[in-house]
Amino acid sequence: MILVTGAAGKTGRVVIRALAGKKQSVRALVRRKQQVEEVQAIGATEAVVGDLLDESLLQQAARGVHAVYHICPNVHPDEIAMGKVSIAAAVSAGVKHFVFHSVLRPQIEAMPHHWRKMRVEEALFASGLPFTVLQPASYMQNILAEWDGVVERGVLAAPYSVQSQSSPVDLQDVAATAVIVLCEPGHHGAIYELCGPEVLNQSELATIISAHVGHAVRAEQTGLGEWVRRARADGLGEYALETLRKMFCYYDQYGFWGNSHTLHALLGRRPTSYDAFVKRVLREKRLTRAH
Numbered sequence: 642m643i644l645v646t647g648a649a650g651k652t653g654r655v656v657i658r659a660l661a662g663k664k665q666s667v668r669a670l671v672r673r674k675q676q677v678e679e680v681q682a683i684g685a686t687e688a689v690v691g692d693l694l695d696e697s698l699l700q701q702a703a704r705g706v707h708a709v710y711h712i713c714p715n716v717h718p719d720e721i722a723m724g725k726v727s728i729a730a731a732v733s734a735g736v737k738h739f740v741f742h743s744v745l746r747p748q749i750e751a752m753p754h755h756w757r758k759m760r761v762e763e764a765l766f767a768s769g770l771p772f773t774v775l776q777p778a779s780y781m782q783n784i785l786a787e788w789d790g791v792v793e794r795g796v797l798a799a800p801y802s803v804q805s806q807s808s809p810v811d812l813q814d815v816a817a818t819a820v821i822v823l824c825e826p827g828h829h830g831a832i833y834e835l836c837g838p839e840v841l842n843q844s845e846l847a848t849i850i851s852a853h854v855g856h857a858v859r860a861e862q863t864g865l866g867e868w869v870r871r872a873r874a875d876g877l878g879e880y881a882l883e884t885l886r887k888m889f890c891y892y893d894q895y896g897f898w899g900n901s902h903t904l905h906a907l908l909g910r911r912p913t914s915y916d917a918f919v920k921r922v923l924r925e926k927r928l929t930r931a932h
């Protein structure tokens with residue numbers, strides 16, 4: 642049995658599907674009761690409901706599992722405490738392997754959610770648990786929330802330079818790697834950077850989308866102040882606003898990219914290209930419309 646935390650989120654769902662596809666038993670930790678059926682529908686064997694800061698809940702959730710796959714909620718102010726609670730629960734339950742879903746470049750202090758992940762990695766090293774750390778770059782899938790608007794308006798907008806480079810990774814490749822490190826021997830003590838196979842700027846990403854949607858899509862830099870105003874009006878909390886503002890400033894100045902050799906070696910094939918990802922999104926959209 643593998644305990645997956647943050648299980649009902651963007652990452653958790655894809656990881657559960659991938660583990661279920663390999664016939665692994667998964668106990669999913671979700672925040673809300675309504676999410677129990679949702680995670681069971683995608684392959685979780687069991688679910689536990691509650692808060693990642695609840696020590697006794699985590700102790701109970703870790704009982705009888707051989708591995709923990711810890712996913713912290715995105716941009717959460719308590720991610721260090723949540724990591725430590727999960728690690729402590731794994732230690733007291735005698736868990737044999739703790740896999741931490743971290744992020745590419747946790748060393749970057751200018752991005753608080755990266756820096757906090759490094760503190761969790763540090764606590765994991767000190768715990769004595771056999772561990773593996775996965776450090777994914779930003780997901781290709783992050784665009785999906787705004788995909789229809791991007792295609793309709795022909796504009797890929799972001800509050801940082803159109804020249805800013807990234808190496809987006811397919812979340813499905815990340816989940817496939819999670820399965821590999823959880824189910825195959827030889828990954829204890831490893832820290833793996835997981836990056837897509839290309840380093841592309843916003844304009845190049847837009848050009849790839851254009852090639853498949855049948856009309857021009859251009860990259861555009863929007864004002865950061867405007868982004869903050871809109872996100873605040875949409876109800877985003879102050880910690881997340883400030884953290885994401887700092888992240889966009891970092892992207893604007895330095896980009897956020899890495900090298901895909903590690904992911905290639907782990908998968909035993911070239912990681913998914915942005916071109917292949919866009920084709921898959923369009924194919925899935927066509928299938929959804931047809932049904």
Ligand SMILES: NC(=O)c1ccc[n+]([C@@H]2O[C@H](COP(=O)([O-])OP(=O)(O)OC[C@H]3O[C@@H](n4cnc5c(N)ncnc54)[C@H](OP(=O)(O)O)[C@@H]3O)[C@@H](O)[C@H]2O)c1
Pocket residue numbers: 647648649650651652653671672673691692693694712713714715716717742743744745754776777778779780783
């Ligand atoms: N997005 C990327 O490109 C990327 C790249 C690399 C690493 N990461 C990292 O991946 C991690 C997961 O990101 P994600 O986008 O999958 O997260 P997400 O969609 O925000 O999912 C987090 C899940 O945790 C739940 N949750 C929130 N607060 C909780 C609490 N106090 N107790 C228990 N559960 C709680 C949420 O519940 P609700 O559904 O009720 O909100 C949600 O289901 C983050 O740490 C992020 O930094 C992301």
